[in-house]
Amino acid sequence: MVTALPMKTCVYSRRGCISACFRTSVLTVMVAFPTLAPSQPVILNEVVVTASRVPVPVTDVIADVSIIDRTVLDLAGQSSLRDVLAQLPGVQLSSTGSYRSSTNVYLRGAASSQALVLIDGVRVGSATSGSAAFENLPLDRIERVEVLRGAASALYGPDAVGGVIQIFTRDPVDTLQLSANTGAGSDGQFQAGASVRGRNGAIGYSLGLSKEKATGINVATNPAASSYNPDQDSFDVNSVDAKLSVQLSSQQALTLGVLQSKMNYQFDGTITPNPLGLTKWTTDAWRHATLRHASLKWDAQWSTRWKSSLIVGRSDDVSVNEYYRLADGAFNGRNQFNTRRTQTTWQNDINLGTDVLTALLENRTEAIDSTTNYSVKERDVSGVMLSYALNRPGWNALAVLRSDDNSQFGHYSNWALSGGYKFTAAWRAVASVGTSFQAPSFNQLYYPGFGSPTLLPQQNRASEMGLKYHHGAMSMAATLYHNEIQGFINPVTNVQNNLAVLRGLTLDMQARRGHTRYAVTYDYADPHTQPDGLRFARIAQNMLNLSAHHRVGLAELWGELKFSSDREDAKLVGTGRDVLPGYGLLNLGVNWKISRDLSALVRLNNVNDTAYVLANGYSMPGRNVLASLTWSL
Template identity: 60%
Template sequence: MKTCVFYARPAALSLALAAAFPAFSQSPAASQLSETVVTASRVATPVTDVIADVSIIDREILERAGQSSLRDILAQQPGIQMGSNGSYRSNSSIFLRGASNSQTIVLIDGVRVGSATSGGASFENLPLARIERIEILRGAASALYGPDAVGGVIQIFTREPAEGLALSASVGFGSAGQRQADALVRGSAGAIGYSLGVSREKARGISSVSNPTSTSFNPDADGFTSTSVDAKLTAKINREHALTLSFLHSDTEYQFDGLPSPNPLGLTKLTSDARAKPKLNNATVRWDAQWLPQWKSTLTAGTSDEDSVSEYYRISDGRFGGSSRFNTGRKQLTWQNDITLDKDVLSLMLEDRSEAVDSSTSYTIKQRNVRSALASYALNRERWNALAVIRNDKNSQFGSFNNWALSAGYRLIDGLRAVASVGTSFQAPTFNQLYFPGFGNPALVPQRNRATELGLKYQQGNVALGAVAYHNDIQGFIIPSTNVQSSLAVLRGVTLSADVKSGATSYSLSYDYADPRSYSSVPASNDLRLVRIAQNVLNARVTHRMGDVSVFGELKLSSNREDAKVVGVGRDTLPGYGVLNTGVSWKVQKDVTLLARINNLTDTQYMLANGFSVPGRNLFASVTWAM
């Protein structure tokens, strides 16, 4: 095994990327200028007119991912870092612009998902095969999406119907007993469209804990199985009205190293077989209505049930040794009206959302409701555009909160725009932060923040370049590891990105400098870097097509990060690392494609969370049939 350490000064990397950008600008004309983004403003907007800092992960990228998980795909995007508690599927955290996992909102087909106890979504339980597209909105977005959107929003769209009839199936095998299969049927008949898919994944896995001194360490392999089903039905009632019904079910079981509490069998770290069983059920009904040429409304009703169950068994005889349960049920009703005024759009929205906890742990309060009202105005002119948003959220526990945002973009020259934004957000404490026995503090109050960002965007032909600097002050920041409410946290950083297509070769490059810190009146807790977040991260991806064959490479370089010690108090420094993935896709016949990829080609040893393993070099190959 090898360890790679990567250190870089932000100024040096910035200059390097800036020097590279002019060479990219020689690429030919674009084919994607008509692409639209919904998440950036809640209204479909051409990507060339979007003010916010957004990324799109399309189906082509997802198909090239092979055995990689959603957390791996997201971690390749600008502004996103990841923490993982071991093996191929395990508890994962996403840090968007340095914000904690609970400070990023995750939506599936417009409906919010995630745990009300921990505050974050279970990324390990969201299957790539069932996803059509992902949009990532970076930056404080509570004015658009309500509480908790401090770092941003990740919106996942499930598979869509196709024209006529489309069938596909794939099967794959890889290292550590990895097996994967999925099937999909999509189509349309007259006014009806449909999509139905199923997938199954399995692996023997690796030991999830790497440090033998950990109280949970068990050297056995921790495997996983995952089954998922999604369905979508669309009906065009007439030219003005359409209905969409969508459903996603995902059921995962993965092993981890841990002990039950209480522990009636007296299990030890070497005799305990711990199994996590996350489950997700997400259902949505959407009614799109064009009441007048200038007035469109969308009514969305959805439910999301996210279960988090852990069970413990004795390895020798399989005897049951205890369990825990942390389940969340959400209901959401959203009515959005978009009124077109010449080139401008006025949006008015009402929303009612509830979340309830069903847990084996006793919580003083188990549910809350949030009622929201939003008004936004998108101003579009020849050389500049702007978006103004105001929102009120009435939280049944903490009262009424107002948030606002103002952003603008100005076209300096053809293809080059200057963009800027300022806005506020707030985040209510999670049920764990408030009421978990021995940890919770019911005196905690919501965190309030103000965020600003300034950037340049260039999009011309097949070239898209971006540079964004951001600063986010969070008053009353709740430190995740200690549950202490500090006086302030500051999330600041710079993101540089480039996406270029030159002939048969596509390039994607991003660099992030992040310096999130918390400040407190207690000297020992003052001016601390937030844990598990590196200051410097470079992501690069190159794809080259040679007729029916495509070869690709993916590179991640990360500087060091800090995390809590495995044993005792204080912090350890986790070394920087470099990871290289490579692969090839070959369209053997019109309907048959072979994929082979190697992740972590150099077998680099590194950690995303102190004491936890990550996979070493692993191979995967699959065959896909699509008609």
């Protein structure tokens, strides 16, 4: 059994060192996973789109990319997308407690606003905070997730400083598929869902519904905090998605996709002004968060060499806070921070032998509707991109050039150059260098008492080098990265520093032997400002994830281990604490195929009942279990 680990580093305001406790834990666990010899082939013909905007076999991808497919999502149980992402290399998160609450996702130590999030190619998220609501993305409605780590503004425009997370919703299939699931678990958890997918001639369709709720846990842990209330904080999520595809001809197709997820969850807080004179003990605070997404895509094959896609999309990020008197439900006020984005992307791909030339035009507007008075409430970004992908038997390369015109900050150009060389059938070396930029969010510019309208865009240059191995049933990757951000805007103080450096190392190993699959990922992350060497808040320097899946007859059993070193955070009111201790977590599960159409899943998270936090003053769930049944035809 794993217990919370008292992992210490050289703490607060200086870059830390790897503690002896952490090193010992890592070595102990790694010894338990012996070196594996390949015993059966793995499927390596998967393609990745996000790495270069065109489909590329995973074995030829230069960038540092991870894939989350439907198989992984089916075993997630009560976990949310944020928890699944946290199992990947180079990904960390912070959360204000419970199963569903405000979440920040950090790619390679970059701020949460520096991870660009797409749903079916359309950008989503808040223009006020600059980040996406990962807690409101329903797993049942997702087909696949691709995570691109590293600066990618040359490919995707502003904000892709730490990387890109692209979510693909459920697609139509060629044969009729019906499915339904239901489950229940600890802390009042309940979930249910149903979907139908199929095709009738040239028309493909997919429709799905899902619901999740729980009585939850008390998320705030510090009685001295102004928002503390020792109650259970519940949540309720209702989601629906639909996709309709029409094959107009052998060369033309249209796809319409929509997704809506509405979440209501309790949090601890009060409002100003306070007409009823409520305190933190007498306030019932609710956040109503809604994600709405719609896109229309036109795919056209104009010739054997030229194909294009036109995407027109819109996304709404709605966040409304309402406050009531706990005793009788009397209304005490509300505030809202809503964002509407519209986007048009026209991409053309021209095959030149084995090479691909890509030309792209893109326009995006973002507008906010808030009870807070922002002096500027809308901006427009237009971009043009050219890329050229060379593909040769032993090596490949990608060159990208992009220019964006921001209505507030003018023209910014970015470039990227990457290459990979295969020096044996199994081993491959990769390297890349490029630039990115990020305009300040509306909060950073205009939020009363915090914003500064004189802030300028952050610009950075990133480089990385890696070694990849694919052979038989084993794949491994090691990536060393260095990213310098000029004019870094501190997300806590909103002060524009001269320089911040994101540097680190990620290791990733996946293997299969017989009926057992193994995975090990390790991250060393050292994001800090210069010249003072201040560490970024809520980022652990060391993170280790291990998992093993084993099939026995009709059952699949698995275990997941996570170790994290300590992190720094803002001090709690009434305490001198500024370090979040390291921790260890163990998750176990089993998925049993009862019959051809029926399966049962039991997932036990935090088996060791570790008390840990990802943000000062907020708790995370202890030991919890969920059991579910899934029927599929």
